[in-house]
Amino acid sequence: MTSTPYTVADVMTARVIAVTPDTGFKEIAAAMKRWKVTALPVVEGEGRVVGVVSEADLLPKEEFHEHRPGMIEQMRRLGDTAKAGSTRAENLMTAPAVTIRPDATLPQAAHLMADRHIKRLPVVDADNTLKGIVSRADLLKVFLRSDEELTEDIRQSVVERLFPLSHRGVTVTVTQGVATLTGSVRDDHLIPMADRLTRSVEGIVDVHCRLEAGTAP
Numbered sequence: 010m011t012s013t014p015y016t017v018a019d020v021m022t023a024r025v026i027a028v029t030p031d032t033g034f035k036e037i038a039a040a041m042k043r044w045k046v047t048a049l050p051v052v053e054g055e056g057r058v059v060g061v062v063s064e065a066d067l068l069p070k071e072e073f074h075e076h077r078p079g080m081i082e083q084m085r086r087l088g089d090t091a092k093a094g095s096t097r098a099e100n101l102m103t104a105p106a107v108t109i110r111p112d113a114t115l116p117q118a119a120h121l122m123a124d125r126h127i128k129r130l131p132v133v134d135a136d137n138t139l140k141g142i143v144s145r146a147d148l149l150k151v152f153l154r155s156d157e158e159l160t161e162d163i164r165q166s167v168v169e170r171l172f173p174l175s176h177r178g179v180t181v182t183v184t185q186g187v188a189t190l191t192g193s194v195r196d197d198h199l200i201p202m203a204d205r206l207t208r209s210v211e212g213i214v215d216v217h218c219r220l221e222a223g224t225a226p
Contacts, residue, residue: 014114014115014209014211015114015115015151015211016111016112016113016114016115017109017110017111017112017113017114017115017118017130017132017141017143018111018112018132018140018141020115020143020147020148020150020151021111021132021140021141021142021143021147022141022142022143022144022147023140023141024141025050025131025139025141025142026040026044026046026049027049027050027051027052027056027139028040028049028050028051028052028062028098029051029052029053029098030051030053030059030060030097030098030099030102031097031098031099032051032097032098033096033097033098034067034095034096034097034101037049037062037067037098037101038067041064046129047063047064047128047129048061048062048063048064048127048128048129049061049062049063050106050131050139050142051098051099051102051104051106052139055138056138056139057136057137057138057139058106058108058131058133058137058138058139059099059102059104059105059106060098060099060102060103060104060105060106061102061103061104061106061107061131062098062101062102062103063103066101066102066103067101106131107121107125107127107130108130108131108132108133108137109121109130109131109132109133109143110132110133110134110135111132111134111140111141115148115151115211118130118143118148119145119148122145122148128144128145129142129143129144129145130142130143130144151211151212152186152212152214153212154211154212156183156184156185156186157183158212159183159186159188159210159212159213160181160182160183160188162210163181163183163188163190163207163210163213164176164179164181166206166210167203167206167207167210168181168190168203171194171196171199171202171203171206172194172195172196172199172203174195174196175193175194175195175196175223176194178192178193178194178223179191179192179193179194179220180192183213185214186212186213186214186215187213187214187215187216187217188207188210188213188215188216188217189216189217189219190203190204190207190216190217190218190219190220191219191220192220192221192223193220193221193222193223194220194221194222194223195223197220197221197222197223200218200220200222203218203220204216204218
C-alpha cells in the first residue's frame with residue numbers, strides 16, 4: 010500500500026549501461042545490440058551525464074554511406090552530415106541530455122518524454138550524476154500491481170481517511186485495475202473527492218464511484 014505518488018526512483022532501472030565521450034561508433038552499436046537498448050547515456054568523470062547517444066544518432070552514417078546528399082541537402086542537414094562523419098560518442102551524442110530527477114512523479118516523466126519525443130530518460134541527482142534510467146515501459150509498471158494490492162491501497166489511503174466514521178459501510182472492489190466503490194457514507198459532500206483520489210491511485214485504470222449519502226453505523 011502506498012499513500013504517496015510513485016516516483017521515478019520507484020520504477021527506474023538502477024543498473025545502467027553507459028558510454029564515455031571517447032567510446033567508438035562500433036562499440037556503441039555493439040553495446041546497444043548486446044543490451045537491447047536504443048539509447049545510451051554518455052558520462053564523464055565520476056558519472057556526470059553530458060549527453061545521450063541513440064540509434065537515431067547512428068543512422069546518418071548508414072544513410073550517407075549509401076547516398077551522398079547534394080550540397081543543398083547537406084546545408085539543410087548539417088547536424089546529420091556531421092554525425093555521419095563522426096566516430097566517437099562525443100561527436101555523435103545529443104547534448105545536453107534531457108534528464109530527470111529520482112523524486113519526479115511518473116506523470117512528470119511521462120509528460121517530459123511526450124514533450125521531447127523520447128523513449129527514455131537518464132535519472133540524475135543534483136550534481137547531474139547518473140543514478141538510473143527510466144523508460145516508457147518502466148512508467149507502465151504501476152499497472153502491474155495486483156487487484157488485491159490496489160483494493161487495500163484504496164481502502165486505507167482513500168476510504169478510511171475520508172470517511173473515518175462510515176468507512177465500514179463502503180465496499181471496495183478492483184477488477185483488472187477498475188475500482189468500484191459502493192455503499193453509504195455520512196459525509197456525502199466528500200464523494201466527488203473520493204472519486205478523484207481513487208483515480209489518482211497508481212495502477213488504477215478506471216473508477217466507478219457509486220457511493221450514496223447515508224448515516225454512520
